[in-house]
Amino acid sequence: MPEIDDGHRISVTVNGTVREEVVEDRLTLADFLRERLRLTGTHLGCEHGVCGACTVLVDGDAVRSCLMLAVQSDGTRIETVESLAEDGRLNSLQEAFRRNHALQCGFCTSGFLMSVTAALREAPVRDEEQAREVLSGNICRCTGYTGLVKAVLEADAERKDTAR
Amino acid sequence: MIGARVERREDERLLTGKGRYIDDLDIPDALAAAFLRSPNAHARILNIDASAARELPGVVAVFSGADLMEIQKPLAPKVLHPKLKDLPRLPMPPEEVHFVGEPVAVVVAESRYIAEDALDLIDVDWEVLPAIASTAAALAPGAPLANSKADGNVAVLLTQHAGDPDEAMRTAPHTLSEDFFVMRGGGHSMETRGTAARFDPATGQVTIWDNTQSPHYARQQLSTIYEMAEDDIRVIAPPDVGGGFGPKAQFYGEEVVIPWVAMKIGRAVKWIEDRQENFSSTMMERSQTHHMRVAFDDDGMLLAIHDVIEHDQGAYCAGLQVPSITTSTVPGPYKIPNIHTELRACYTNMVPTSSVRGAGRPQAVFAMERMMDRIAEHLGLDPAEVRTRNLIKKEEMPYQVGITFRDGSPLTYDSGDFPRLLSGTLERFGYRDARAEQAKLREQGRYVGIGLAAYVEGCGLGPYEGAKVRLTNKGKILVTLAAAPQGQGYETVYAQIASDAIGLDMDHIEVRTGDTSKIPFGQGTFASRITATAGPAVHNAAGEMRSRLADTAAQLLGGDPCDVSFEGDLACLGGDLEKSVSLLDIARVANIGKHGITLPKGIRAGLETSSYFAPERAAYASGAHAALVEVDPETGGVTILRYVIGHDCGNVINPLLVDGQVLGGFAHGIGNAMYEEPVYDAEGQPQAASYLDYALVSATEVPNAELFHIHTPSPLNPLGVKGAGEGGTIPAPAAIANAVEDALRPFRARVNRAPVTPCRIVEAIYGDDLTPPEGPQ
Numbered sequence: 001m002p003e004i005d006d007g008h009r010i011s012v013t014v015n016g017t018v019r020e021e022v023v024e025d026r027l028t029l030a031d032f033l034r035e036r037l038r039l040t041g042t043h044l045g046c047e048h049g050v051c052g053a054c055t056v057l058v059d060g061d062a063v064r065s066c067l068m069l070a071v072q073s074d075g076t077r078i079e080t081v082e083s084l085a086e087d088g089r090l091n092s093l094q095e096a097f098r099r100n101h102a103l104q105c106g107f108c109t110s111g112f113l114m115s116v117t118a119a120l121r122e123a124p125v126r127d128e129e130q131a132r133e134v135l136s137g138n139i140c141r142c143t144g145y146t147g148l149v150k151a152v153l154e155a156d157a158e159r160k161d162t163a164r
Numbered sequence: 165m166i167g168a169r170v171e172r173r174e175d176e177r178l179l180t181g182k183g184r185y186i187d188d189l190d191i192p193d194a195l196a197a198a199f200l201r202s203p204n205a206h207a208r209i210l211n212i213d214a215s216a217a218r219e220l221p222g223v224v225a226v227f228s229g230a231d232l233m234e235i236q237k238p239l240a241p242k243v244l245h246p247k248l249k250d251l252p253r254l255p256m257p258p259e260e261v262h263f264v265g266e267p268v269a270v271v272v273a274e275s276r277y278i279a280e281d282a283l284d285l286i287d288v289d290w291e292v293l294p295a296i297a298s299t300a301a302a303l304a305p306g307a308p309l310a311n312s313k314a315d316g317n318v319a320v321l322l323t324q325h326a327g328d329p330d331e332a333m334r335t336a337p338h339t340l341s342e343d344f345f346v347m348r349g350g351g352h353s354m355e356t357r358g359t360a361a362r363f364d365p366a367t368g369q370v371t372i373w374d375n376t377q378s379p380h381y382a383r384q385q386l387s388t389i390y391e392m393a394e395d396d397i398r399v400i401a402p403p404d405v406g407g408g409f410g411p412k413a414q415f416y417g418e419e420v421v422i423p424w425v426a427m428k429i430g431r432a433v434k435w436i437e438d439r440q441e442n443f444s445s446t447m448m449e450r451s452q453t454h455h456m457r458v459a460f461d462d463d464g465m466l467l468a469i470h471d472v473i474e475h476d477q478g479a480y481c482a483g484l485q486v487p488s489i490t491t492s493t494v495p496g497p498y499k500i501p502n503i504h505t506e507l508r509a510c511y512t513n514m515v516p517t518s519s520v521r522g523a524g525r526p527q528a529v530f531a532m533e534r535m536m537d538r539i540a541e542h543l544g545l546d547p548a549e550v551r552t553r554n555l556i557k558k559e560e561m562p563y564q565v566g567i568t569f570r571d572g573s574p575l576t577y578d579s580g581d582f583p584r585l586l587s588g589t590l591e592r593f594g595y596r597d598a599r600a601e602q603a604k605l606r607e608q609g610r611y612v613g614i615g616l617a618a619y620v621e622g623c624g625l626g627p628y629e630g631a632k633v634r635l636t637n638k639g640k641i642l643v644t645l646a647a648a649p650q651g652q653g654y655e656t657v658y659a660q661i662a663s664d665a666i667g668l669d670m671d672h673i674e675v676r677t678g679d680t681s682k683i684p685f686g687q688g689t690f691a692s693r694i695t696a697t698a699g700p701a702v703h704n705a706a707g708e709m710r711s712r713l714a715d716t717a718a719q720l721l722g723g724d725p726c727d728v729s730f731e732g733d734l735a736c737l738g739g740d741l742e743k744s745v746s747l748l749d750i751a752r753v754a755n756i757g758k759h760g761i762t763l764p765k766g767i768r769a770g771l772e773t774s775s776y777f778a779p780e781r782a783a784y785a786s787g788a789h790a791a792l793v794e795v796d797p798e799t800g801g802v803t804i805l806r807y808v809i810g811h812d813c814g815n816v817i818n819p820l821l822v823d824g825q826v827l828g829g830f831a832h833g834i835g836n837a838m839y840e841e842p843v844y845d846a847e848g849q850p851q852a853a854s855y856l857d858y859a860l861v862s863a864t865e866v867p868n869a870e871l872f873h874i875h876t877p878s879p880l881n882p883l884g885v886k887g888a889g890e891g892g893t894i895p896a897p898a899a900i901a902n903a904v905e906d907a908l909r910p911f912r913a914r915v916n917r918a919p920v921t922p923c924r925i926v927e928a929i930y931g932d933d934l935t936p937p938e939g940p941q
Binding site: 024026027034039040041042043044045046047048050051053080081082084085090094097098099101103104105106107108109110113128131132133135136137138139140141142143144145146147148149 | 171175650832863
């Protein structure tokens with residue numbers, strides 16, 4: 001990564017598009033995505049890595065973008081909530097969220113979607129207990145999680161159906 | 165559409181990352197602001213030196229409180245009382261601070277990073293003063309003053325009586341007394357507070373984006389402080405706000421400083437609170453001590469209650485709404501002939517308190533419902549039976565409690581069926597079987613307990629809320645609400661109500677919210693009030709719009725307005741599509757018109773209606789919760805095995821959304837019951853200022869709850885609706901505490917404090933000195 005006077009030049013693939021940018025050392029990945037790239041779907045709820053609202057996928061892993069610096073993302077492939085809809089239509093997970101009223105204010109929703117996306121790619125969700133485990137890295141103050149649990153189970157069932 | 169389980173219109177944008185929260189808005193060239201905050205709970209500012217901060221490259225301006233004397237006017241408490249000793253809460257105090265986190269200077273810079281760098285360069289000389297960090301400390305004899313301007317720490321003493329409580333206490337066969345403590349708790353919307361502003365010298369108007377629950381309230385306060393006309397201040401609550409829960413319904417110094425600074429320097433300025441600021445500077449609630457006495461007869465019938473309530477206002481009085489709600493909620497769903505409530509609200513050196521989801525009710529219900537269990541225990545009766553005997557009956561509605569509501573009117577429950585709610589809850593819970601199961605498990609050495617809690621909730625409060633309905637020039641119906649949503653789904657719910665009132669498909673109805681330039685008057689989203697105030701306003705305004713559309717269509721089609729109905733966007737006569745006129749055609753005739761040409765005969769110009777609905781008094785929602793828990797006496801760990809919620813919010817507009825409100829509120833209640841506590845030390849320093857120390861519940865802590873509804877419509881509004889936003893929260897701490905004490909009954913352990921944490925449970929069993937008990941008795 002070349003070091004230049006006012007920062008570092010990084011190359012990062014965000015939602016399939018290669019972005020070459022010069023970033024300050026201390027710029028967080030979250031601020032890079034939100035302010036530089038104007039991908040404002042990623043939200044900042046606590047900025048200390050607990051609430052999970054800022055979760056994005058970095059090379060497929062769910063990562064708190066408030067705890068990662070933009071320079072650390074050099075050479076990685078990043079997915080944000082903006083990448084989920086397919087041809088302008090909600091994907092099955094997003095549909096399951098809507099159907100089950102798994103969001104109210106919606107502020108934490110992007111983080112939940114990205115965490116669950118990573119988890120469902122990794123392994124199926126067998127039951128409610130596992131669904132709750134998958135969701136437990138993110139905080140939602142509105143829904144009480146009931147709709148989220150249902151949405152995860154439905155999205156997983158649908159994924160299995162499609163795979164069959 | 166009323167009563168239909170309609171999925172939300174808001175969801176698509178929120179699920180695709182296209183929400184428009186305040187920090188997502190494009191405000192070109194906006195500068196970032198950061199506040200320097202007091203590190204002391206009580207201190208005098210001797211000097212502020214910001215010269216080094218001002219020289220930092222990228223810093224545009226730095227203002228201390230003393231630099232902005234023109235806006236240093238007290239922020240008014242919301243609910244007042246003539247006896248209240250109010251202390252001035254200034255936007256950014258220039259002389260003395262009264263809690264950790266109080267803003268004392270603001271930096272405006274090219275980025276938030278630079279603004280925060282500059283904060284480190286501001287040098288403040290403090291004279292630290294003694295601090296008060298609990299109501300007990302505030303009320304102790306000879307206590308130091310929490311505020312040098314005051315002559316004591318008491319904000320207000322208020323007493324209410326019904327009947328003759330002293331005589332009833334004196335002559336009653338049984339009395340019990342106990343002290344109950346409810347700790348502080350916060351709102352913790354996932355989106356923190358934020359304000360941005362831009363002044364337009366050409367129009368003289370300042371536009372303010374503020375993720376407040378109450379944009380019109382903010383405008384009114386600013387209009388007074390800035391001495392500007394209300395029309396020159398446009399407050400916009402963005403279409404998406406990341407949760408409110410009460411704290412965002414309050415008005416803060418930062419909301420005064422940011423727009424003023426933007427006007428002063430002639431640049432757009434944005435301040436987004438970070439979570440650290442949120443922990444120290446956003447209002448909280450809850451902390452109260454109840455010194456409770458009850459009198460009852462041999463059958464467990466309540467004869468009198470006597471409750472002395474110490475309420476923590478924090479550093480300033482943001483209003484007496486919370487403690488006054490507490491006093492009127494204590495009697496709950498029970499018939500109590502003699503009541504004495506005494507409020508001792510006092511000042512401390514902690515962040516001011518105001519409403520957080522539940523707003524004074526969880527504390528009242530905690531004290532009352534803990535006492536109901538104690539009565540049952542004392543008499544050897546079943547706690548469900550004691551409650552059932554004392555409940556107000558459906559046929560006694562409207563029921564006058566005997567004390568007064570905060571507006572001075574007699575406290576009156578408009579409707580409800582408390583016995584059916586409780587019996588329904590017990591039935592679904594399998595109460596009899598659960599008692600048998602409990603006894604069996606106890607023999608196996610397992611400590612399982614059952615907790616019940618019933619409550620009433622005054623909601624849909626006045627003074628009014630409004631709606632405008634307009635046929636736009638594009639042929640759509642536009643519903644404009646003053647109220648601003650924070651996730652409640654207004655764009656969906658109010659389209660449902662308007663759809664029924666007009667008889668028009670929802671597809672042709674849009675809803676806009678929270679912009680003071682679009683509708684002149686409003687109050688705000690708080691106290692579970694909008695469905696019961698804006699709901700009827702939309703219903704009335706849309707009903708009038710239906711008549712206006714029908715009149716216009718009938719004129720154009722040559723028929724009777726009574727025969728007009730809507731098919732898609734067509735107004736038809738007698739359901740005949742051949743005899744129809746589109747909404748766009750109607751707009752062309754009645755709204756757009758032709759310059760200089762007289763309107764066709766019988767056509768009234770301008771298709772716009774409005775309605776402001778002012779309820780006569782609060783509508784009462786109610787509910788009953790039942791919890792089954794297992795406690796591990798060694799670790800103090802609590803497992804919730806079963807939870808049932810009975811809920812009555814009258815008629816329901818959208819069951820999907822109402823269930824979401826109740827279950828979301830329930831999770832908040834579980835937080836208050838078992839986890840959340842923003843601890844302050846004795847010097848008023850916050851000790852739980854991150855989510856590592858302040859535990860918000862995740863999906864693994866919140867159990868599944870079985871939720872059922874009964875529907876007793878409120879007679880106070882044409883939709884028969886009541887509020888649903890807080891009922892899930894209110895009784896949860898009481899239900900859990902009751903269940904835990906029930907589980908620990910063999911140890912005679914007392915659970916008098918919420919949240920009920922493992923540490924407190926172990927202490928309750930083993931005592932302060934942690935001597936092992938002699939064993940279950």
